[in-house]
Amino acid sequence: MVADIDGATLAPARLAELAALDVARLPLLDGALRYGAPVARISKLVCIGLNYSEHAAESNMPAPSEPIIFLKAPSAICGPNDDTIVPLGSSRLDWEVELGVVIGAVGRNVAEDRALDVVAGYCVVNDVSERAFQMQSSQWDKGKGCDTFGPTGPWLVTKDEVPDPQALAMKLTVNGKTMQDGNTSTMIFGVRQLVSYVSRYMTLMPGDVIATGTPSGVGMGQKPDPVWLKPGDVVELEIAGLGRQRQTVVEYR
Template sequence: MKFVRYGAQGAEKPGLVDATGAIRDLSGHISDLSGASIDPDALAKLASVDPASLPLVSSDERLGACVAGTGKFICIGLNYSDHAAETGATVPPEPIIFMKATSAISGPNDDLLIPRGSEKTDWEVELGIVIGRKAKYVSEAEALDYVAGYCTIHDVSERAFQTERSGQWTKGKSCDTFGPTGPWLVTKDEVPDPQDLRLWLKVNGETMQDGTTKTMVYGVAYLVSYLSQFMSLQPGDIISTGTPPGVGMGMKPPRYLKPGDVIELGIDGLGSQRQTARADA
């Protein structure tokens, strides 16, 4: 199943994507896509709901982030062997973990704000894992039992803030709108192999990234298990799993986003995003 959240920012409602691609209002069954409602068993029960019985939602409605109540937005760095090579970095012996502020989360088609003082705002399409139930000290074999589903993530990065301003990566990853999420939360049954998904990203119609999750160094199940050894993972937490090659900083010469640029990105089966970059006020 594919779930969405639609409506004005801060007032989104839950929705279901029917077989025709239309959105149906789910607010008569759940209050939002958060907490207990995204437990894998709870999502499975919604399969018994006849989409035709749900109110149709206008196609003009704004789409919000596909999950609410995110407490942690956890990112994995240098998790594609071919991306590490393009940046001249060595593949790490254990996953690189950093946090993106939850205030960076935005809808998949909202404007992307280039922050004040930015000269190196960069793009990164990534597979997102949405946690559906509390996970703590889980094994790799059981890790997927704790996953609600998957989504498309744009892990926008300001490279100068990230690597040239001292300290940790977080401040280069957490600017407002630097975490477009969705459009869909896609349940696990529709993603039989998360390690066989194509990811792509275009800027102004030009393909920049065209990769596959096959080249991830640390796979989905491993990452959920690994992270759960250090912190409990809670329903609504997002894990952004790294990006394939083709980012702006890896180009010769490097290329970065500027106001007016249009960024389109997506993952096979998980939906696409479209943002227009503009300068933050």
């Protein structure tokens, strides 16, 4: 038996059937295509806060001495091009382009020098945030976990295709204007450190995703005044080699 990325198993006969599949003979689907998240049954989306010093500064918070962990609800996860729904009572809707690390094997107390052994690959994540909700208490989860606040994908790019996850350009625009233009090289805590650190406190399961923080340029940090997303805005974000997302902000429905 062979385990796939979401923890299910494939019998040898099924593997042989898939290997013999003639893609050219598959039917074409009519209508617009929708991409879902590239990983099925994600048990947890673990997020890292303030992991870029410039973002910590624009947030008027000190750079952390160790990783800040919070979680997004699995119900927040959606496809990379799905609409972002403004939650009821929202007044400060914001964006955050982030590198997602997709876990491919069970990881518990993983040593830093072995951390990439449990990584399957990488993807783009938008850590959509409602800052008014987020700042109502010391716990950030309710400002981070609303429906559609976790666009993921479009691709899961396997780690063999990403020689150095600490050298990836990342960019986000709102209505065509560049708001974030950064690089994973400026993370405070790198991918190996984060995987190892998180695995001390919770078992990482195949299909779990760690969103590794965002560079400067979020709406909350704009000068002279913050910029918040509103219905009709279009957010586009990409990370080199990992693909591109596009979300339209819509009213609650």
